[in-house]
Each structure stands twice: as C-alpha cells, then as structure tokens.
Amino acid sequence: YECGAIDLVRHICGSVLILMKFSIKSDEILVHIELIGLFVLLGPSPCGADGHDPMFVVVEASSIQSLSVSGSISTIIGPSPEILKPVAIDVFSSEGRMYWSDVRLGTISTSYINGTANKTIVQKLSVPDGLAVDWLGRLVYFTDTGLNVIGVTNLEGTYTMILLVDNLDEPRAIALDPVGGYMYWTDWGAFPKIEKAYMSGRRRETLIDTGVLWPNGLALDLIRRRLYWADALTDKIETSLLDGSARRSILQKSLTDIHPFGIAVIDSELYWSNWKGNGIHKTSIDSGATTLFATLTGRPFGIVGYKSSRQAGTNACSRDNGGCEQLCLAEPSSALCACSFGVLQEDYKTCKVPGQYFLVTDNSSIRGLSVVEGETMATNAIQPIPTSHKAEAVQFDSKTGRVFYTNVVNNTIIQVDKDGSEKIVLTNLSDIEGIGFDWTANNLYFVDSGYDVIGVTAVDRPLRKDMITSGLDEPRSIVLDPVEGMMYWTDWGLVPKIEGAYMSGASRRTVLDRGLGWPNGITLDRETKTLYWADAKLDRIGTCKTDGTACSILLYSTSDLHPFGVAFFGSYLVWTDWRLSTIVLFNIHVSNYTAMKVQFPALAKPSGIVLRDSLPKDGNCSVNNGNCAQLCLPVPSGRRCACDSSHSGDCLPEFLSSASASAIEVREGRRAVLPCVVADEASSGLPLVRVEWLKNSQTILSTTRKFLENGTFPYVINAVAQADGGRYTCRVTNSYGAVTTSLSLVVRLDSWFVTTKAATTATQHAGKATSMGTLASQDRGQTDSQSVTGTSSTSMSDVSTPTTSTVKQPNGSNDTKTGNSSGLMIGLLVVGCLIATLLVIIGTTIWCKRWRRKTGASERHSSGGADHEGFSNPTYPLGEGVSSPPSKFEGNVYSESDQGPLYAEIESIPKPTVDLNRFRRSEYENTDFLKSVGTGNIDHGYEQPRQKSCYVEMKL
Numbered sequence: 001y002e003c004g005a006i007d008l009v010r011h012i013c014g015s016v017l018i019l020m021k022f023s024i025k026s027d028e029i030l031v032h033i034e035l036i037g038l039f040v041l042l043g044p045s046p047c048g049a050d051g052h053d054p055m056f057v058v059v060e061a062s063s064i065q066s067l068s069v070s071g072s073i074s075t076i077i078g079p080s081p082e083i084l085k086p087v088a089i090d091v092f093s094s095e096g097r098m099y100w101s102d103v104r105l106g107t108i109s110t111s112y113i114n115g116t117a118n119k120t121i122v123q124k125l126s127v128p129d130g131l132a133v134d135w136l137g138r139l140v141y142f143t144d145t146g147l148n149v150i151g152v153t154n155l156e157g158t159y160t161m162i163l164l165v166d167n168l169d170e171p172r173a174i175a176l177d178p179v180g181g182y183m184y185w186t187d188w189g190a191f192p193k194i195e196k197a198y199m200s201g202r203r204r205e206t207l208i209d210t211g212v213l214w215p216n217g218l219a220l221d222l223i224r225r226r227l228y229w230a231d232a233l234t235d236k237i238e239t240s241l242l243d244g245s246a247r248r249s250i251l252q253k254s255l256t257d258i259h260p261f262g263i264a265v266i267d268s269e270l271y272w273s274n275w276k277g278n279g280i281h282k283t284s285i286d287s288g289a290t291t292l293f294a295t296l297t298g299r300p301f302g303i304v305g306y307k308s309s310r311q312a313g314t315n316a317c318s319r320d321n322g323g324c325e326q327l328c329l330a331e332p333s334s335a336l337c338a339c340s341f342g343v344l345q346e347d348y349k350t351c352k353v354p355g356q357y358f359l360v361t362d363n364s365s366i367r368g369l370s371v372v373e374g375e376t377m378a379t380n381a382i383q384p385i386p387t388s389h390k391a392e393a394v395q396f397d398s399k400t401g402r403v404f405y406t407n408v409v410n411n412t413i414i415q416v417d418k419d420g421s422e423k424i425v426l427t428n429l430s431d432i433e434g435i436g437f438d439w440t441a442n443n444l445y446f447v448d449s450g451y452d453v454i455g456v457t458a459v460d461r462p463l464r465k466d467m468i469t470s471g472l473d474e475p476r477s478i479v480l481d482p483v484e485g486m487m488y489w490t491d492w493g494l495v496p497k498i499e500g501a502y503m504s505g506a507s508r509r510t511v512l513d514r515g516l517g518w519p520n521g522i523t524l525d526r527e528t529k530t531l532y533w534a535d536a537k538l539d540r541i542g543t544c545k546t547d548g549t550a551c552s553i554l555l556y557s558t559s560d561l562h563p564f565g566v567a568f569f570g571s572y573l574v575w576t577d578w579r580l581s582t583i584v585l586f587n588i589h590v591s592n593y594t595a596m597k598v599q600f601p602a603l604a605k606p607s608g609i610v611l612r613d614s615l616p617k618d619g620n621c622s623v624n625n626g627n628c629a630q631l632c633l634p635v636p637s638g639r640r641c642a643c644d645s646s647h648s649g650d651c652l653p654e655f656l657s658s659a660s661a662s663a664i665e666v667r668e669g670r671r672a673v674l675p676c677v678v679a680d681e682a683s684s685g686l687p688l689v690r691v692e693w694l695k696n697s698q699t700i701l702s703t704t705r706k707f708l709e710n711g712t713f714p715y716v717i718n719a720v721a722q723a724d725g726g727r728y729t730c731r732v733t734n735s736y737g738a739v740t741t742s743l744s745l746v747v748r749l750d751s752w753f754v755t756t757k758a759a760t761t762a763t764q765h766a767g768k769a770t771s772m773g774t775l776a777s778q779d780r781g782q783t784d785s786q787s788v789t790g791t792s793s794t795s796m797s798d799v800s801t802p803t804t805s806t807v808k809q810p811n812g813s814n815d816t817k818t819g820n821s822s823g824l825m826i827g828l829l830v831v832g833c834l835i836a837t838l839l840v841i842i843g844t845t846i847w848c849k850r851w852r853r854k855t856g857a858s859e860r861h862s863s864g865g866a867d868h869e870g871f872s873n874p875t876y877p878l879g880e881g882v883s884s885p886p887s888k889f890e891g892n893v894y895s896e897s898d899q900g901p902l903y904a905e906i907e908s909i910p911k912p913t914v915d916l917n918r919f920r921r922s923e924y925e926n927t928d929f930l931k932s933v934g935t936g937n938i939d940h941g942y943e944q945p946r947q948k949s950c951y952v953e954m955k956l
Contacts, residue, residue, distance in 0.1 A: 055306055056264065056271060057098055057113065058280060059086045061298030064100065064115070067280065071294045076115040083109070088131035088142075088173070089302040092155075093311045099140050100302070101128035108142060108153065113306070121157025124364050124386055126604075130174040130185065130218075131302075134199065137178060137317035137328050137335075141199070143171035143185060150174065150185060150201070152327065159326045159340035161380060163201035173218035173229070177242070179313035180222075181330040184242075186215035186229060194218075194229060194244070200329035200336040207244030217263035217272065217302075221285075222310075230260035230272060237263070237272065237283070250288055266305040273300035325350045341380045343370055357381035357612050358567060360576060360583060361391040361405060363604040366416070368612070369583065371569070371598060378583070378598045381612075385416055393477070393565075394608040395437035395444065397459075398616055404444060404459075405608065406432045413444060415459070426457045426464065434477035434522075436487065438503065440619035441632040445503070447475040447489060454478065454489060454505070456631060456642075463630050463644045467505030477522045477565075479531075483619045485634035488546065490519035490533055498522065498533060500546060504633040504640040511548045521565040521575065521609070534563035534575055541566070541573065541586070555586060555595065565609040576606035583609065641734070663744040666720045672745060674715040676730035694729040722747050 056067040062079040064086060076098075077083055085104035091113065092099070099110045099121075108122040108131065122128075126146025133140055134152075141152050141163075148168040153160040169189020176183050176199065184196045184207070192212045197204035208215075213233035220227060220242070228239045228250070235253035237260055240246055250270065251258065259275040270283040271293065278300060282293040316335035322328035324337035337344060339351035357370040358381075368382035391405040391414075401418040404425065413426040413435060430450025437444055442459045452472040457464040473493020480487050480503065488500040488511065496516035501508040517537030524531055529546045532554070539557035544550065554573070555561070563575040563584075573586045581603050585596045620639040621632035628641035666672040676691070693701040693715045701715065717724055725747040731740045 055266070056280070056303060057089055057091060057306060058262070058273060058296070058303040059089050059100060059301040060278075060296045062086070063298070064089065064098070065296065066113070067294055073294055073296065076113065077111065077118065082118060082120070087129055087301045090131055090133040090140075090304050091306050092133045092135055093306060094135065095155075097155075098304075099131060099133055101125075101131045101142060103127045103129065106146075108140060108157070110155070121155070122153050122160055124384065129172045132174045132176045132183075134176050134178045134317075134330070135311040136313065136315045137199070137330055138321075139327065139329075141174055141176060141183060143174050145170050145172060148189075150183075152329070153340075154327065160383075161327065161338060161340045163329075164197070164204070172216055175218045175220045175227075177220060177222060178315055178317075178330055180242075181315060181332040181334070182242070184218060184220065184227060186212075186218050188212075188214040188216070188232075194227070196242075198329075198331040198336075200331050200338065202331070202336070208240065208247070217261055219263040219265045219270075221265045224285075228263050228265060228270060230263050232259065232261065235259050237270070239285075250285065251283055251290065261301055262303040264303045264305040266307055266310075271303060271305065273303050275299055323349050339379065341368065341382045343379065343381070354381050355613075356569070358569070358574060358583065359394045359396055359403065359608075359610050359612055360565075360603065360606050361387075361394045361608040362606050363390050366391055366394055366403060366405060367603065369598070371574070371583075371585065385420065387416075388414070388422060392607045393433065393435045394610055395435050396610055396612045397437060397439065397442075398613055399439065402459075404435060404437060406435055406446075408432065411450075413446060413457070425459060433475065434489070436478045436480040438480055438482045438621070438634065439616045440482040440634060441621035441625060443631065443633075445478055445480060445487060447478050449474050449476060454487075455645075456503075456633065458631060461630075465631055465642050465645050467633075468501065468508065471508075476518075476520050477533075479522050479524045481524060481526055482621070482634050483526070483617050485620065485636045485638070486546070488522060488524065488531055490522050492516070492518040492520065492537070498531065498544070502633075502635040502640075504635050504642065506635070506640075511546065512544050512551055515542075515551075515553075521563065523566045523568045523573075525568050532566055532568060532573055534566045536562070536564060539563065541575065543588075554588065561595075564605075564607050567609045567611045569611055574609065574611075576603075576609050578605050582606065663746060665746040665748055667748050668722060669719050672717040672720045672724070674717075674728050674730075674743060674745065676713045676715070676732075676741065678713070678732055690733045692731040692733075694731060696726050697729070720745070720747050722749070 055069050057076070058065050058067060062084060063075055064077045064083070066074050066076050068074075083100075083105075084102055086100045086102050089098060089100040091097070096113055097110050098113050099108060101108050105120075106123065106125040106128065107120045108125070108128060109118065109120045111118040121140075122142070125142070126144050128142050129145045130143035131140060132142075138155050139152050140155065141150065143150050148165070148171065149162045150164040150168065150171055151160060151162045169187055169191065172186045172188055174183060174185040178199070181199055182196050183199045184194065187193050187195065191209065192215055193209035194207045194212065194215055195204060196207055207227070208229075212229075212231055214231055215229050216232040217230035218228070225242050226239050227242055227244075228237065230237050235258050236249055237251040238247060238249050240248070251260075257276050258281075260272045261275055262273040264271045265285075268285050270285055272281055272283065273279075274281055278296045278298060279292050280294040280296065280300060280303065281290055283290040315330045316322050316333070317324075317328035317330050322335040322337065324335075326340050326342075327338040329336045329338050337349045342351035342353045344350075345352055354370050357368050360367045360369055365387055366385040368380060368384075369378040370381040371378050385403060387405060387407075389407045389409040392408045393406040395404045396402075397404070403416040405414055405416070406412075407414050411427075411429040411432045412424050413429075413432065415423050415425050417423075425444060426446065429446070429448050431448060432446060433449050434447040435444055436446075438456075443456050444459055445454065445456050447454055452469070452475065453466050454468040454472065454475060455464060455466040473491055473495065476490045476492055478487060478489040482503065485503050486500060487503045488498065491497050491499065495513060496519055497513035498511040498516070498519055499508060500511050511531065517535050519533050519542075520536040521534040522531060523533075524546075530543060530550075531546055532541065532543050534541055539561050540553055541555040541563060542551070542553050544552075560579050561577065562579040563577055566573065566575040568574070569585075571587050571589050573588050575584055575586075576582075577584050577597075580597055583598045583603075583606065585598060619634050620626055620637075621628070621634055626632035626639040626641065628639070630644060631642040633640045633642050664672065664674065674693075676693070691703050691713050692699055703713075713730070715728065715730070725745050727742060727744050729740050729742040731738055
C-alpha cells in the first residue's frame with residue numbers, strides 16, 4: 001500500500017465479506033494480519049464475472065464495459081431503454097457500486113459493479129456531462145452543460161441541490177478531493193478554463209485559463225498532488241499541481257494520432273479513452289511511453305480506475321453526515337450543512353420549508369424558489385416537482401400543499417399532491433392559459449383563449465361554470481382577490497385590455513385599454529389595490545390601480561428583457577424572463593432601480609410564477625362553503641351561490657314529481673305522512689337553505705339546513721284528528737328564491753265505534769268526549785314529528801240529544817212545527833236541565849276527591865261511577881289490529897295522596913293486549929308515553945306531583 005499504513009481494509013468478492021486489520025511497519029519487512037470477521041452477503045455480488053475486482057470501468061457508446069488487469073473486456077450493462085447515451089462514470093469502491101450519467105435521458109443512475117440493482121437517482125437534467133463520487137460525504141457531484149450548473153445529490157437521490165450557477169458556460173468534467181475538501185472542473189465555453197472551489201461551492205478560483213480550448217477529461221492524482229486533463233480540440237494531455245502550477249505536457253497530437261476523451265490515474269500509469277481507433281491506452285506518467293491497453297467495438301467515453309486505496313481518508317462529513325439533516329459539503333478542515341429544499345435554521349444543521357417562496361414552471365418541472373429580500377441567490381424551497389407535460393400557469397393551495405398547473409399540451413388542469421401524485425382537475429378545454437386559485441372556496445378560475453371563456457371549477461368535485469362567455473378575444477392571465485370578491489384578467493386580442501369583475505362574473509368593467517401590446521402575466525398587491533402586468537410584445541412592465549387610475553410604466557424594454565409571468569413579493573416585483581432563463585427582481589419603491597437577475601440554475605423558458613403565502617385570509621366562502629351546496633363565488637361584501645353549467649333552470653330547488661300528490665285521505669286516528677321530496681343533493685347539489693311547512697297559509701314548522709337528509713322532509717301526524725284536515729304547503733327556499741308544493745289532508749271518520757256502559761247519559765258522554773278532544777287539540781305541540789292519539793272527538797250529533805226538525809216555508813224562511821213561544825220555553829227548559837246535571841256531576845266529583853284524600857281509600861274498582869275520579873264510558877275509535885270490539889272497556893285515573901303517584905286502571909272484556917297508555921297533564925305542554933303489554937288491570941306509577949286535572953287516553 002502506497003499510503004504506508006492503513007487500519008481497516010474491506011475486501012469484497014463473490015458473496016463473502018472479509019474484514020481484516022493490518023499492522024505495517026515500513027522500516028521492517030513485517031506485516032501482521034488479524035481476521036476481524038467473515039460474513040456472507042445475502043444481496044447480489046458486486047464483483048465482476050470472473051470473481052476478481054475489475055480494474056477499470058469504461059463507457060462505450062450505449063453500454064458499460066469492464067476491463068481487467070490483463071485488458072480483457074466484458075459487458076456489465078448492455079444497450080437498453082434504461083441506458084441510451086452514457087458519458088461520465090465513477091465508482092464507489094467500498095460500496096461496490098458505480099454511478100453514471102446519461103446525456104440523452106438527462107439522468108444519473110447507479111448499479112452494482114456487476115450491473116445488478118440498476119436504478120435512477122436523478123432525473124430531469126439537461127446534459128449531465130461530468131460526474132464524480134464523494135466517498136466520504138456519500139455524495140455524487142455532477143455538471144450540466146445544458147443548464148450550465150454544478151450540482152450535488154446524495155447517493156439515493158433524495159436530496160439534490162445546485163451549488164454553482166453563475167459564470168458557467170460549458171462545464172464538462174469534474175473531479176473531487178474529499179479529504180482536502182476541494183472540487184475541480186473544466187469549462188470549455190467562450191472562455192475555456194479549469195477551476196476549483198470548496199466542495200460547498202465557496203471560495204471559487206481559476207487554475208488554468210490559457211492554452212486550453214476544449215478541456216474535457218479530468219483526473220486527480222492525490223498521491224502526487226497533481227491534476228491531469230485532456231483537451232479535445234488540441235488533442236493533448238497535460239498536468240499541473242493542484243494549485244495550477246508546474247504545468248507540463250504528457251502527450252501531444254504531433255507524436256501520435258489521438259483524440260482523448262476520458263482519463264483515469266492508477267499508480268504511475270495514466271489510462272485514457274481514444275476516439276481514434278476506439279482504444280483504451282496506457283501512458284507512463286514519468287516517461288510518457290504509451291501502449292494500447294484494449295480496443296472496444298464502439299466509441300469510448302468516460303473511464304475510471306477501480307482500486308480501494310484511491311478512496312481512503314476522513315473528513316468532517318465522514319462520520320454521522322457531519323450532523324447535517326440533509327447534505328454535508330466538505331471544506332478544508334471543516335464542513336458546511338446545506339438544504340436541498342427548505343432553508344437552513346439557526347443551528348446550521350436542520351432545514352425547514354420557508355413560509356413564503358415562489359413556484360415557477362418551466363418545460364419539465366415546477367420549482368420552488370426561496371428568495372431573501374435584497375439578495376440575488378435563490379435556493380430550492382421544495383423538491384422540484386416533475387410534470388408529465390409542459391407546465392405553464394401555476395397555483396398553490398397553502399392549506400393542503402397541493403399544486404395546480406396548466407398542461408398546455410393536453411389542455412388540462414393538473415393537481416399535484418404532496419406525495420407527487422397527479423390527477424386531472426378539468427378537461428374539455430381548448431387553449432388553457434391562466435389559472436387563479438380561490439383558497440376561500442377551493443375553486444380554480446381558468447382562462448381559455450381557444451373558447452374565449454372565463455370559468456370556475458371546484459377542486460374536489462366535478463362542478464364547472466362558465467361565467468364570462470362574450471366580449472373576450474384572447475384572454476391570457478387571471479388574478480383573484482377572494483377576500484374582496486374581485487378578479488382581474490388580461491386580454492391581448494385585437495383591442496388589448498385589462499378587465500375586472502366580481503368573482504361571480506357580474507359587474508364587469510374595463511381597467512385599461514390603451515398603451516398595451518400583448519398584456520400577459522398579471523398580479524395584484526392586495527394591500528394597495530394595485531395591479532402589475534407584463535407586456536410580452538412591448539417587453540415592459542406596467543401598473544395601474546384596480547379602478548383604472550394611476551397607470552404608468554415601471555420598466556421599459558431592454559435588449560435582454562422578455563417578461564412572461566409576474567408576481568408580487570414585499571417591496572419587489574418578480575417576473576419570469578424567457579431571454580434570461582431565470583427570474584428577475586425589481587424594487588418598486590426605489591427610483592431608477594436596476595432589475596436584479598436571480599442566481600439560479602437556468603430554467604427552460606420559465607413561464608408561470610406565483611407567490612406561495614403561508615396564511616391567506618378567510619373570506620365569505622371560507623366557512624361551510626358559504627352555505628352553498630355547489631359553487632360559492634365571492635363578491636364584494638358577500639357571496640353568490642352557483643350551480644354546475646349542466647344544471648337546468650336557474651338553480652332553484654326541484655321537487656320530485658313522482659313523490660308529489662294533490663290530496664291524501666286518512667282515517668281518523670291513523671298516521672299521516674305528508675311528503676316533501678326534493679331532488680337528491682348528491683345529483684343536483686341544490687343549495688337548500690330553509691324548509692317550511694304551512695297549514696292554511698300559516699307556518700307550522702320551519703327549519704334552516706344546508707342539505708336535506710336523503711332529500712326528504714316529511715310532515716308527520718301520528719294520529720289524525722278532524723281538526724288536522726286542511727291544506728298543507730311545503731316551501732323550500734335557497735339564495736335564488738323559493739318553490740312550493742301543496743296537498744290537502746282529508747280526515748275520514750271511522751264508521752265503527754266501541755261504546756261502553758250504557759247507563760251514563762248521552763249528554764255526559766258527549767260532554768266528556770268533546771272536552772277531551774279539545775284538550776288534545778290544544779296540547780298538540782308544533783313539532784316536526786307530531787303525535788296525536790286516537791281520542792274520540794265526536795260531535796254532538798254522534799250521541800242521542802234532543803233535536804228539533806225544521807221545514808222549508810214557501811217564502812224561504814224556516815219555521816218550527818210548534819209555536820215560537822212554546823219552542824222558546826222548551827229550549828230554556830232543556831238548557832236548565834243541562835246546567836243542573838253539570839252542577840251535580842261537578843259536585844259529586846269534588847266530593848269524591850275530598851273523600852278519597854281524607855280516607856286514603858285504596859280500593860280499586862273495575863267499573864266507572866260517580867265515586868271514581870277521571871272518566872268512564874267514553875267512545876273510542878276502533879284501534880289498528882282489532883278484529884272485534886270488546887263488550888266492556890273501562891278506565892279510571894286516581895291518586896291515593898295529594899302528592900301522587902297517579903294510577904291508571906283499565907279493564908276490558910274480552911281481555912285484549914293494551915298497546916299504549918298515555919298520561920297528559922293539561923296544565924303543561926309535555927307528554928309522557930307509558931308502554932305496556934298485558935291484559936286485565938294494569939297499574940302505572942306516575943312519579944310527578946298531582947295536578948288539578950288530568951286524564952288518560954287508551955287505544956286498542
């Protein structure tokens with residue numbers, strides 16, 4: 001070993017891992033070897049096909065080949081869809097893995113050295129020409145000639161960031177010194193050179209900038225501390241010390257027919273790929289003697305030597321990733337933590353996504369750029385979001401983290417969730433241009449310049465409404481102010497203009513229609529009510545108040561200005577620029593301010609841009625969707641409910657005709673259900689607000705709801721009485737108006753009644769029945785589930801009462817058969833008898849109450865009489881399920897003390913099942929149900945203080 005001493009060597013071969021500890025004394029020929037461990041590898045073997053470490057790995061055309069010490073060649077990975085044009089390659093010896101770049105796929109991939117476990121770790125690069133492995137920090141550094149950047153990624157590709165972007169023209173090869181903390185690269189742009197910097201990207205300096213034209217391959221000899229490079233234009237290989245001094249030539253074109261590309265250094269030999277003859281050559285570093293090492297069938301590109309001793313040492317990142325959460329970037333004698341996405345926190349180790357950053361679209365991705373006010377260096381706020389097609393306009397949902405963009409290839413609006421999955425929000429568009437997100441209602445507003453339409457679609461439901469369909473020529477971009485209920489858009493048709501309207505589409509007005517060319521991107525300072533727009537024809541930036549006043553030009557056209565999208569950020573106006581291929585900051589509060597180009601990797605036609613706010617304000621649609629069932633559209637000082645464009649009518653509620661009826665006939669004592677069925681919300685989405693039931697034009701029930709459960713809201717009467725008959729109306733009201741449906745309830749009297757105990761007079765029967773019917777009617781509460789038991793409510797004609805007959809006289813008057821005076825006397829006599837009878841009944845009842853209270857009598861009787869409190873012998877309608885009337889039916893209610901409890905006593909012959917007993921206290925509006933099943937005498941305790949009057953109703 002050249003290093004003189006080494007503590008731990010790990011040798012990998014076949015499926016066996018051997019750990020050995022070496023003790024070497026250089027002044028003596030003594031080597032002590034201690035076997036530490038022997039392990040069997042369960043995974044695939046990283047060794048070559050012949051069981052020995054391949055000394056070299058070389059990229060050939062569309063494959064990767066291995067070269068043994070003897071020069072024998074074997075294919076590791078052949079041509080496939082996963083490898084089209086590999087160029088650069090490097091090896092991580094201790095992991096047994098190789099990494100390569102593919103300039104046609106724009107990817108960086110990895111596999112074991114035997115070609116197994118192939119996977120791509122970085123995508124969406126442009127032309128990744130150079131690549132090198134940091135074996136201490138476990139990173140891969142790369143150059144991108146298409147984007148003109150130098151970047152870094154971890155071995156899994158989960159953290160990727162750009163280190164250098166400024167003053168790079170055509171960066172090509174890259175080499176690392178992880179122990180020293182430096183990186184070296186070649187640049188063969190307009191000013192060819194070889195540079196170096198800390199591996200963090202700091203302290204950049206030029207080493208060689210003369211006598212080089214196309215510096216291509218690059219390799220380091222860390223033993224001799226030298227740098228080697230190949231020039232693809234001068235066709236020679238040179239070397240210098242790592243600081244650029246002691247430069248000398250090793251091989252020149254005049255000496256042999258060469259065109260070198262890749263370089264690798266092993267011990268004192270230089271191995272390089274030659275496009276002339278497709279050979280791999282070996283050159284002595286000391287003498288310059290060159291021999292042909294191997295010949296490939298295709299053109300060779302990158303080459304790397306595979307030797308474990310080349311990847312030894314330690315640095316600040318080699319243990320525990322230097323304490324960094326994401327990336328640890330080596331520097332001389334130290335390290336710097338960096339964030340692939342997010343910003344570095346005060347501990348300089350952890351990363352956090354900033355509260356504000358810009359989302360920017362380019363041809364193949366959406367980038368989140370974090371910009372500090374006053375600084376020109378942008379960082380990735382989030383991981384770049386790959387897009388399935390070219391993205392143009394972009395919007396962000398701060399609450400859920402969702403990103404929306406317009407796909408201008410398929411003319412769709414796409415949603416990207418936090419996990420990177422995509423779904424289509426809206427299709428059937430012609431030429432989708434701008435979009436705006438209403439965070440208060442979760443709606444997307446869109447501009448379609450093909451159909452000349454401005455519309456809105458719900459994000460989470462398939463609802464769409466085209467609001468403005470006339471007077472548009474080439475609408476382009478749109479910006480929203482959901483809190484104020486306003487929207488503004490640009491139109492670069494024959495008469496270019498900027499317009500505004502309520503977000504419902506109403507109150508449309510022109511903001512500006514002069515001095516415009518192709519007004520494109522537009523943004524709004526919501527605090528000052530100021531609009532800013534980019535003009536893609538006149539290449540300038542303008543501004544106006546939202547009411548059309550105070551219009552001016554902020555920035556006139558320059559040779560390198562071509563703005564597209566525009567956003568507002570603090571004191572700065574920020575726009576995407578197609579000529580500069582980046583974003584530009586402009587301070588609107590400083591006169592004669594020079595626009596600043598943000599240092600960030602070149603973007604391929606950056607288009608849409610939006611500022612991601614962390615805590616947007618709520619609006620009139622923020623709570624419960626503004627009580628709208630479908631679309632809630634903010635307007636100044638309120639909101640407007642709207643329905644999907646496919647909905648017929650003007651969004652009023654609709655009743656189902658199949659559930660309607662003009663009249664319902666119900667027998668007295670039966671249950672009545674009056675239907676009110678509205679079109680199901682799930683299919684129609686009607687914004688129901690208030691439901692009312694009216695009887696004879698008087699409101700008897702009213703409720704306010706967002707939706708009706710299952711679309712139904714019936715009015716139920718559990719036991720119908722004659723007084724319930726009449727005309728009923730169901731009225732449903734929403735923000736658009738009200739609709740009604742009506743029907744009549746006809747109560748039919750039962751023809752079969754059960755009469756008990758004939759000894760009681762007809763007058764008493766009639767009076768008792770009528771009074772109970774009145775109590776039941778008064779006590780019936782107006783609830784949405786009414787219950788009326790089957791109490792008899794018979795009229796006086798239902799019992800035997802004295803009547804007089806009348807005859808129609810020829811003159812049209814009615815006369816009695818007896819004289820007027822005798823008729824009057826008979827009438828007075830009858831009234832007197834009735835009053836006397838009533839007084840006797842009242843007196844007897846009072847005496848019975850006092851007697852029972854005094855004596856505490858507990859005898860219970862099975863027949864009704866004057867000494868029983870309550871009632872006896874009323875008539876009852878035949879109950880449901882009764883096949884024949886009982887011959888005897890009696891009931892009493894009484895109490896044994898002043899404080900109760902109350903008891904009910906019933907008896908019937910034959911003995912049927914009693915379905916329901918109900919007590920009602922007439923002085924209070926409450927009802928208690930006592931359910932029981934049995935025959936004969938049934939007692940119930942009613943644990944409430946005794947009231948002045950009460951009764952029991954029984955239904956068979």
